[in-house]
Amino acid sequence: MSKMLDILESFLNLHGHTYVRLDGSTGVDRRQRLMDRFNSDKKLFCFILSTRSGGLGINLTGADTVIFYDTDWNPAMDAQAQDRAHRIGQTREVHIYRLVTQHSVEENILVKAKQKKQLDFLIMDKGNFNTEEPKSKDDVFSNGGLREILTRNRNIPVDSAETPDHATDAPEPAEDVDLETALAAMEDEEDVQAMLGTRQEIADELREFDDADVDPSPSLSPDDAEDHPADPDAIAAEEAESETQTPGSGPNAPADGDEDLDRDGEPWHPKEGVDLDALAASLRPIERYAIQFRQKVVLYYSPFYLREQARAEMLEDLDDDDVDTEEVENRARDEEFRALHEGDICFSDPAPADLPRHCRLYACEKMRLKADKKRRRLTGKNWEVLIDGKTQKPFWQNSDTGEAIWDTPKVILELEAEKLARTHNWNALMMKPLLNIMGYLVPFPDRINCGKVSKQWATAAHHNSFVRHVYPVEMGPAIESLKLDAAHYRTIDEAMQDALPGDTLELGDGHYWLRDGLAIDFPLRIVGDERDPTNVVLELSGSVEWRGGGGWIEGVTFRRPRVSILDQSSIFLLKNGSCNIVHSIMNNAGSMGTVLKCHRSTLKMLDVTLRGEGSTRVSSCGVDIEDHSNLTLTKCRINNNSCTGLRSSYFSVVDLSECTFKRNSTFGLELQLHSVLTGKISNCHFLENRRGDITMDDSCQIVDVSNLTEPFFEVFATADAAARLRPKKDADVLKWPNEVQNGPERGVQPK
Structure with missing residues (x-):
């Protein structure tokens, strides 16, 4: 079935359809995620899945069309698969399509499936099949009757095939093995292997979390065994008495609700105090695992939890400490005095006549601060070189705006160019004034002639701004x-x-x-x-x-x-x-x-x-x-x-x-x-x-x-013109290659 899914997957990829896939190799967590995504995401076109893997535990109410591309031998499997879409929560009409190739084995599979479905109808519905015990030996339309038909030994009574509830560790009866063998013979080999693997996984999980069997009978310590030697006759009598009595019977039998509680508490009854070993032995495996995880594994706490925990501890410490109101007021008064003394804050209560003078002083101070900021920007003093802590490379940072760049600021470059121009005079004039000068000149010949002064002037004459x-x-x-x-x-x-x-x-x-x-x-x-x-x-x-x-x-x-x-x-x-x-x-x-x-x-x-x-x-x-x-x-x-x-x-x-x-x-x-x-x-x-x-x-x-020994082209000229083409060494004879002299269509021809 997985190979058919591979073919369908290639077909969907070829036509650009969105899909999700589920087969036997898909894990349990991924199955649930795929199912939720398909039911909630309307952009998904289809869900491709195998009949056996997708027939159980799947709820696909997001689909309203079911297409069977590969028919199963067992019609019940197909019925289970199509019921995945027709479930509680489905609000639309569900359409079922089955694709069958004509003149192929699929037609035979479909016929056999219909026959099995008809047989099921005759036996289960019309035959009134039930799970009760047969009322007579001839009643075969029951659970026990079917078991009797499929067992090898027909003389074994039906009751002997039943397994008591208390015999959980008893071996499986031969009749059940024969029944499973008969049912497995009707399935494919892959389905049988899958069924065995599933059964083994279930057994392992039960073995991991089942309670260990505890002997309810009190045991004697070694000292008690020495003081009271065992009496063989008494032991035999006790065993016979235990065989004749069924569990839960006897004069002193406890009630049903208290029996399990007594059995769980019996291991530590003979001892006084807290017996940790006995207490641990009475716990279930999952409880013992939880205790070990809590004791040995360091739990992870998120940063948010740690911050909240620290804040809670700080508040708790503050609640414990007594606040000295007088000390807090003195500290605030000292801080205010320091701020006034250093000029961080200004406070005064001037007279109304002094307010205009104070406003003028404020405006002058504001203009001074603004002028200082502008002066730093023009002189480049607001830029400083720092070292990056990660790369250890220098970078420029603006102290006024906080801007940080790797390249040298433009104002610094202009200042360096001005310093160079003052040193080398006109030959190293700055580019900005040079471009202004060149803009007033005609490109040819004035601007070109100015470019002959120096390299700086030539660069300005051919600047891209003039294009x-x-x-x-x-x-x-x-x-x-x-x-x-x-x-x-x-x-x-x-x-x-x-x-x-x-x-x-x-x-x-x-x-x-x-x-x-x-x-x-x-x-x-x-x-x-x-x-x-x-x-x-x-x-x-x-x-x-x-x-x-x-x-x-x-x-x-x-x-x-x-x-x-x-x-x-x-x-x-x-x-x-x-x-x-x-x-x-x-x-x-x-x-x-x-x-x-x-x-x-x-x-x-x-x-x-x-x-x-x-x-x-x-x-x-x-x-x-x-x-x-x-x-x-x-x-x-x-x-x-x-x-x-x-x-x-x-x-x-x-x-x-x-x-x-x-x-x-x-x-x-x-x-x-x-x-x-x-x-x-x-x-x-x-x-x-x-x-x-x-x-x-x-x-x-x-x-x-004249330096050519042989002409490489055809020359069609008069005799006088050809004479002027001859080599210097042979002034009298005009030498041409043999293929030119003897060729029927090549040579010197008059115009």
């Missing part, structure tokens, strides 16, 4: 009704209206909408999430047009909010300015324009991903630089563009290092009109570009490739 914070659109409902602090804005447009040259815009994680694009014509820093730029997304409907003389963009993703074939604009347009872009993403998918365009500007990019539309309907580049522009790419990725990945023209310079050009529709890199390619090109990767890796015309050149 302008912009909230994403996800924070809109939360901050809509709030009044924002200084340097906090709801949109980028609001922040740009107050921004000054050299300011820093800090973007929180989320989305920002720029419907009309963004125009920047002064130096500015835009900082997002430098660890993961995908957390800060700028949704652009137009372009970011940068004309400032300096700038910094870090940890930001630029992308299009929707697909538009008519949109030919670039994501980032740099004109006559300079900018540094770090750890960012520019995704122009959804637009037919160039991802990034640079005109007469200087641009440096580190760890930037530039991704185009990838469609061949419109020819657009990933990066397009022109007209004396300088571009430096380090660890950048230019992928999936509908034209060339990077195009350089009109005396522009491209510096590449560890870059990747992948899946561009034409070439990975294209040089035109006196453009120059330089840098550590050997570390770059050109992968899956449709028409080739690099293409260039006669006016372009690649610098610093």
Whole structure:
């Protein structure tokens, strides 16, 4: 049955139902707690228990439905189990359900149970079975008749099977053993073992608390035995007389109520005085245990009891002592005189004309005390260093407020900074006045130039209080009704209206909408999430047009909010300015324009991903630089563009290092009109570009490739341009790898 409970427990856990469980291993105390909890807690869904363990001693009036999942062979067990819910105190209708699997042994068990129930009905109800003795030998519908049927020896009279009440230590008759054996044969082996274990526990408990048998006959002491030797004939006569008389009979037999009292008191009757041994022998085991526990075990008293006991003793002592009223009055008078003398209390009986003067004195004294407290707060004298008794570490405590902290108080730090500033003059000026000074300066170039004075001034110039914070659109409902602090804005447009040259815009994680694009014509820093730029997304409907003389963009993703074939604009347009872009993403998918365009500007990019539309309907580049522009790419990725990945023209310079050009529709890199390619090109990767890796015309050149013994990429150029790429040692012959020379689809081709 316990295995079935394990299956039901797994089912309830799987479906998230609350339950309690009771089986044969559950203790008595826990059984009562589980029963009380189930009846009082309405959150519990069900109570799972075995039929044998939960059939007796359980009151489950909190349940109104009983479900039998495993039918017992004995129908009486199931009846006992279902009666646990249908008891006194039940106010609802109880429903009984029995689950039986078709075409299984459970159907046979149910049939046998019904047959046993019908047999019980025929014998007990219709047969008028009773527990009285049979009136005749043929009367078997009684307790004695049933015993006679089940015993082996049919000739043994029924009366001999009865056990006298006074023979408690007599062995169990054979007829009872045969009866129990016959009944046990009808039960399961586990039930029989459980019944034997229960019987043994009951016997042990009775043996522990039963009274010891005491011989009621008086015993002779050894001295009496020597003075009066035993007479065999007298002893035999006494034994015969005791056999003929039944207990409680005889001429001097005591009454029934006094017999037990006399038997308990007989052990100490022959002796005079108090016999402690005899008295202890007459006690029951539980009484002897109580005396030993009281004498040897130290009882536990709660602190409340001890306090009450001490208070009671103190009151008792006070009641015993006589109170000297005169002495108490003298002591109070001395205490009052001392308080007046030391200034703890003031008492006077001034004249009405002196009251205004006294009020002024009181107000002046109050102001003096308040000023002293304020002076201690400003000078830090109200703080003192103490040692913690547990950790032996120093801490600061305020004598006025009682506050205790581990760190050095702020006022102490400010005083130390002031002392350092007076020693080192302007180079170590305190941070608070420095921030006030920096607040009146333009971030660039005034504040930056002031930061060159010393390290203290540089820290103040780049203080976080000068950063302008912009909230994403996800924070809109939360901050809509709030009044924002200084340097906090709801949109980028609001922040740009107050921004000054050299300011820093800090973007929180989320989305920002720029419907009309963004125009920047002064130096500015835009900082997002430098660890993961995908957390800060700028949704652009137009372009970011940068004309400032300096700038910094870090940890930001630029992308299009929707697909538009008519949109030919670039994501980032740099004109006559300079900018540094770090750890960012520019995704122009959804637009037919160039991802990034640079005109007469200087641009440096580190760890930037530039991704185009990838469609061949419109020819657009990933990066397009022109007209004396300088571009430096380090660890950048230019992928999936509908034209060339990077195009350089009109005396522009491209510096590449560890870059990747992948899946561009034409070439990975294209040089035109006196453009120059330089840098550590050997570390770059050109992968899956449709028409080739690099293409260039006669006016372009690649610098610093002479140290390469073998070209690692394909160059599609004219003969004159190819001649300028040859190694220095072999000026006449252009050497390429064998796979490049002999390959059918690779080599130098004219443009």
